Amino acid sequence: MSSTNLRPTDVLISEVGPRDGLQSVKAVMPTANKLLWIDALVAAGLREIEVGSFVPAKLLPQMADVAEVVRHALTHPGVTVMALVPNLRGAEAALRAGVHKLTLPVSASEAHSLANVRKTRVDMVKEVSAIVQLRDEIAPGVKVETGMSTAFGCTIQGEVSEDDVVWLAKECAGAGADEVGLSDTTGMANPAQVRRLFDKVRAAIGERTGAAHMHNTRGLGLANCLAAWDVGVRTFDASLGGLGGCPYAPGASGNVVTEDLVFMFEAMGLNTGVDLDRLIAAREPLKRGLPGEPIYGMTPEAGLPKGWVPHRVTV
Amino acid sequence: MSSTNLRPTDVLISEVGPRDGLQSVKAVMPTANKLLWIDALVAAGLREIEVGSFVPAKLLPQMADVAEVVRHALTHPGVTVMALVPNLRGAEAALRAGVHKLTLPVSASEAHSLANVRKTRVDMVKEVSAIVQLRDEIAPGVKVETGMSTAFGCTIQGEVSEDDVVWLAKECAGAGADEVGLSDTTGMANPAQVRRLFDKVRAAIGERTGAAHMHNTRGLGLANCLAAWDVGVRTFDASLGGLGGCPYAPGASGNVVTEDLVFMFEAMGLNTGVDLDRLIAAREPLKRGLPGEPIYGMTPEAGLPKGWVPHRVTV
Numbered sequence: 263m264s265s266t267n268l269r270p271t272d273v274l275i276s277e278v279g280p281r282d283g284l285q286s287v288k289a290v291m292p293t294a295n296k297l298l299w300i301d302a303l304v305a306a307g308l309r310e311i312e313v314g315s316f317v318p319a320k321l322l323p324q325m326a327d328v329a330e331v332v333r334h335a336l337t338h339p340g341v342t343v344m345a346l347v348p349n350l351r352g353a354e355a356a357l358r359a360g361v362h363k364l365t366l367p368v369s370a371s372e373a374h375s376l377a378n379v380r381k382t383r384v385d386m387v388k389e390v391s392a393i394v395q396l397r398d399e400i401a402p403g404v405k406v407e408t409g410m411s412t413a414f415g416c417t418i419q420g421e422v423s424e425d426d427v428v429w430l431a432k433e434c435a436g437a438g439a440d441e442v443g444l445s446d447t448t449g450m451a452n453p454a455q456v457r458r459l460f461d462k463v464r465a466a467i468g469e470r471t472g473a474a475h476m477h478n479t480r481g482l483g484l485a486n487c488l489a490a491w492d493v494g495v496r497t498f499d500a501s502l503g504g505l506g507g508c509p510y511a512p513g514a515s516g517n518v519v520t521e522d523l524v525f526m527f528e529a530m531g532l533n534t535g536v537d538l539d540r541l542i543a544a545r546e547p548l549k550r551g552l553p554g555e556p557i558y559g560m561t562p563e564a565g566l567p568k569g570w571v572p573h574r575v576t577v
Numbered sequence: 578m579s580s581t582n583l584r585p586t587d588v589l590i591s592e593v594g595p596r597d598g599l600q601s602v603k604a605v606m607p608t609a610n611k612l613l614w615i616d617a618l619v620a621a622g623l624r625e626i627e628v629g630s631f632v633p634a635k636l637l638p639q640m641a642d643v644a645e646v647v648r649h650a651l652t653h654p655g656v657t658v659m660a661l662v663p664n665l666r667g668a669e670a671a672l673r674a675g676v677h678k679l680t681l682p683v684s685a686s687e688a689h690s691l692a693n694v695r696k697t698r699v700d701m702v703k704e705v706s707a708i709v710q711l712r713d714e715i716a717p718g719v720k721v722e723t724g725m726s727t728a729f730g731c732t733i734q735g736e737v738s739e740d741d742v743v744w745l746a747k748e749c750a751g752a753g754a755d756e757v758g759l760s761d762t763t764g765m766a767n768p769a770q771v772r773r774l775f776d777k778v779r780a781a782i783g784e785r786t787g788a789a790h791m792h793n794t795r796g797l798g799l800a801n802c803l804a805a806w807d808v809g810v811r812t813f814d815a816s817l818g819g820l821g822g823c824p825y826a827p828g829a830s831g832n833v834v835t836e837d838l839v840f841m842f843e844a845m846g847l848n849t850g851v852d853l854d855r856l857i858a859a860r861e862p863l864k865r866g867l868p869g870e871p872i873y874g875m876t877p878e879a880g881l882p883k884g885w886v887p888h889r890v891t892v
Contacts, residue, residue, distance in 0.1 A: 415883075417882075418883075420884030450882040452841060452845045454844075454846060455844075479875065479879045480879050481799055481840075481841075481875035481876060482799055484796055484800040485802070485803045488768050488803060488804065492807075516875075519796065522796035525796075526796075529767035529770075530767045530768060530769035530770075531769060559796075564795050567730055567732075567735075567765040567795075568735045569730070
């Protein structure tokens with residue numbers, strides 16, 4: 263690997279494209295292409311990858327091969343292999359498949375919770391509790407993260423109260439979640455709100471405060487990531503080529519583009535552990551696996567600046 | 578006007594589209610369309626507009642009607658009418674036309690200075706001095722701003738040293754510029770650099786520190802504006818529909834989109850004085866005046882969020 267990884271990273275970029283991206287497009291990427299794409303992401307230096315969802319294949323045919331994808335991802339040493347699970351049944355399958363980390367969607371908006379997982383928020387917290395118990399029994403080393411959807415606003419119910427977000431963060435931590443992330447599922451977040459809400463959640467649950475999952479729906483994705491960085495967030499979800507959104511939040515679109523996010527942090531002198539040239543090269547297997555699908559990214563289009571030197575320790 | 582303007586604004590959005598935008602596209606917008614567009618910008622609540630450049634029409638035919646455009650813009654009470662002038666001759670014409678504020682491009686990069694205005698940086702500072710003297714003689718109420726191009730990097734020479742930027746800011750202030758803004762002409766700025774450089778310039782020239790003029794070339798435009806806001810910048814250049822760039826900085830593109838910038842600040846609870854619905858409506862006369870020209874903006878495409886309430890004092 264490149265010399266980037268010889269010093270500790272300042273920021274962890276959690277790549278969600280193979281899950282969040284692929285499940286939001288109609289086309290099904292063939293398994294062989296998924297594996298090549300994941301290999302390219304690993305080669306670029308990404309060290310946490312959400313590789314798929316454990317959901318019934320009849321609901322999301324894009325994820326039918328998730329166990330095989332997990333098996334392949336596990337052959338890469340040093341990579342945290344994550345999967346999304348909406349319920350206990352999915353969690354059991356993911357744990358049996360050998361993932362290192364589970365992520366569970368828990369909606370701050372009751373309306374979105376019912377639309378997304380057909381459960382109330384309270385019932386979803388019970389599910390988190392059951393999943394944590396199962397994890398303790400059969401795979402105690404595995405981490406459980408909850409990703410709080412619609413934490414910054416909801417396209418169905420509109421505003422989401424900050425008290426609800428803090429309450430739900432406490433509930434999730436109380437149910438045993440190791441990390442509680444906040445997601446701007448709908449692209450409604452603004453930097454002041456991001457700072458305020460992460461501060462409040464950290465005051466409530468301390469070091470269990472997890473990742474920022476921001477969308478670029480209204481162009482504020484990177485500004486919101488910067489705001490989260492400013493208040494101590496160190497893990498950021500992003501999707502190569504900006505692939506993905508949420509099919510159950512009408513009007514939502516546009517994950518933060520991994521390439522632009524890495525460029526921002528590296529340009530700031532922070533070590534992401536990611537090599538930007540290789541990251542941009544990882545768009546090729548994505549394009550080959552999803553012919554005709556639009557992918558985004560300002561940095562890949564503009565190219566790296568003249569005189570660009572990644573901020574890394576060379577040996 | 579709407580109730581937005583009944584309390585002081587927290588942020589001044591300086592619209593540069595009619596100058597920076599129009600001079601960077603090949604098509605020439607007819608004068609009548611320019612006037613309708615400016616009327617729509619004023620109706621949206623914009624209170625500072627860079628309406629054109631005083632440059633020879635054979636160099637920039639897009640700006641041949643600048644005096645007429647200024648004359649019309651001056652009929653709007655409460656609007657600061659700005660024009661760009663590259664030299665003393667342009668300044669004299671602009672002052673005779675009655676503008677309220679001049680902006681002069683002064684490049685931090687010697688290579689860009691020679692390419693853009695065919696003068697060294699030192700010679701350009703002399704020009705600033707001569708323009709300030711002329712202003713004192715014939716129009717003492719007019720403000721003179723320098724906009725420091727390539728302050729964050731240059732596509733021709735690569736890195737631009739921060740010492741050069743601070744030195745040039747002092748020179749411009751010493752030559753009598755009322756405001757010294759910093760421009761990311763080439764889209765190479767990052768938030769850490771923006772904070773550092775505005776802090777250094779403010780330490781050197783205090784309250785003469787002027788606007789942030791950011792580009793979105795690599796997607797960091799709004800993050801860089803947020804960073805500038807965090808260190809006390811209160812004036813931001815932006816262009817409706819993201820029109821414009823710099824034709825003499827190869828590879829540079831993409832002014833910050835006014836609509837997205839206003840959305841960010843308003844969502845943060847800051848009063849820009851701008852009505853977002855009317856601002857989005859001001860895209861129509863722009864489109865009609867430049868048929869077929871691509872214009873950008875994530876917020877206009879996504880629409881305002883459900884439950885959106887602009888942060889204004891209503892009476």
